Amino acid sequence: MPEGHTIHRLALDHRARFEGERLRVSSPQGKFSDGAALLDRQVMTTAEAHGKHLFLGFGGTGWVHVHLGLFGKLDFGAGAAPPPAETVRLRLATPTAYADLRGPTTCALITDEEKRAIHDRLGPDPLRPDDDGERAWKRISRSRTTVAALLMDQKVIAGVGNVYRAEVLFRHGIDPYRAGRDLTRSEWDLIWSDLIELMREGVRNNRIDTVRPEHTPEAMGRPPRVDDHGGEVYVYRRARQACHICGDEIRTADLAARNLFWCPTCQRP
């Protein structure tokens, strides 16, 4: 679920339901009981995202910092909240809506300064309008690390996860093992602007689609496909299947403890 587009969407969804609302806040699971007690009956003033980090604002009381990690989930419901399951770390509720957070890596009440420190250690986020790719380029263009690892490094660029990494490299025909410093400036500019577009569409649709209109199964006269993570993609989790463009076998490898996917023909060294 959670790459940056998911978290930005969650920020929007929180604002739509809870901004300006006085909330009942609880931690049925118990691991956030102290924070919940301080926040109960307070007003949510705003919600924002930076990369994969979600910040729920409660005025002078502080911020709830949420990071879903690999397993975390946030589910919204309408109406009065039902009795919570034991795994719910944080429940926010009004008489007409509720949100349940389960399995996050982080759920903590933090101060403005602590929040600022988190922003400071994150790279630019394609989904934050004031961020720009220049800072990321400075790191990438000096680095011997592979571009595949750099794209996953949240200090370099915030919000890109394993799906967007694989897909954006495919869309630009870039071998994932190329060193950052071997990328050209124009290649990087195209990657950055493409990420802005792809991730904005991800926020709108709440899923990742990366296949260009001319490469959809309909456009290519092939049977419809359903990728098992809910979106339409070129290479992610398609190991040993045929590339939609050239028919070669999609490859997979471990890179920094994550599964990397690429087409050796479309993304030649």
Place this chain on the structure above:
DNA sequence: AGCTCATGGCGAG
């Protein structure tokens, strides 16, 4: 019932 795997990230060594 138990295993494996997943769109993350941290700290130890």
Place this chain on the structure above:
DNA sequence: TCGCCCTGAGCTG
């Protein structure tokens, strides 16, 4: 680079 933390779906038996 490894092990670990968080949860749930989809297998296997």
